[in-house]
Amino acid sequence: MSGSILEIESRGAIEIVTLNRPEQLNALSPELAQALLDYFRALVDRLDVRVVLLRGAGRVFCAGAELGSEAFAEGGPGRNQRQLAMQRLYSGIVRAMRACPQPVIALVHGAACGAGFSLTLAADVRIAAEDARLNAAYLRVGLGGCDMGSGYLLPRLVGLSVASELLMTGNFIAAPRALASGLVSSVVANEDLLDAGLAMAQDMLRASPMGLRMTKETLGLTIDAPSLEAALTLEDRQQCMLLSTADHETAVEAFRTRSVPEYRDL
Structure with missing residues (x-):
């Protein structure tokens, strides 16, 4: 998808997804929002992709929603209905990012405002460049x-x-306080941002495919678990399922022999 408003680059089991509207500071237009929604929804059936890196082209990650676009419905009869449909397009990206089985690592540089801020929050992990600045710009408009x-x-x-x-x-x-607050996992030099994301993705790929997918799923469920007992029950079921996989046996043997496991997602 090179040359489009959403560029996709495959590196084995890793895909690098780039918001590609640098002249508009990667502002989230309805077209870009739809492209993101379609991409993350499709990941449910693309188990060959195991980790996703999300970044922005040019000077910033994403300056927010494009204020001059139809993302903000014009007045008149039916405006509430039109605006709700557009809101659900944008919020649907967050749903799809949280629902896809692949971990999403956001690589944040420059400004991440409004919709760009929410995209980083929806990722599973955030790595910031030294110049990263994030804000909930919604309040400012x-x-x-x-x-x-x-x-x-x-x-x-x-x-x-x-x-x-x-x-x-x-x-x-800013990046230093974001790190101290736990909003981001690490802060690196701008020129090292992609390498840091790829290194983390490679660390994730050491897990078995199903183990990685189920870890994301279980984290998403247990954070809202009503009790420790409910969380433990979810974890117990996850582990019993994974203990029955061939990849578990492969991983145990590799651990014993200090070799690199060759997973087959079986």
Whole structure:
């Protein structure tokens, strides 16, 4: 998909997904939003892809939704209905990112504002460049600070106090504080951002394919588990399923012989 508004590069079991509207600071137009939604939805049936890296072309990760586009419905009869349909297109990306079985690593450089901020929150892991700055820009354009999952995801990453500050002010959080708050996993030099993402992806690929998929699924479920007992039950079932796979036997043998396992997703 080279040359499109959403570029896809395959590197074995890793795919690098690039928001490719650099002249518009990768602002999320309805067309780009639809391309992202289609891509992440399709991943459910693409088990050959095991890890996804999400990044932006040019100077920034994503400056937010494109304010001049039809993402903001014009007035008149039926506006609420048209706006709700557009909201669901954008929020659908977050649903699809959380639902796809592949871990998503966001590589954040420059600004990640509004919709760009929410895309980073929807990723499983965030790695920031030294110049990364993130904010819930929704508040700055007369909207609520909670949009595209930010009100749900951000408190679970940084706690309610910091989340309240960021969502109720729209202030930027720079890379050093994002790291200290647990919003990002690491901060690297801009020129090292892709290499850092690829290295983490390679670490994930050491897991068995089904083990990696089920770890993401179980994390997504247990974070909202009503009790420790419920979480333990989910984990017990996951482990029993994985103990029956051929890849488990392969991994145990590789561990004993200190060799590299060759997984077959069986």
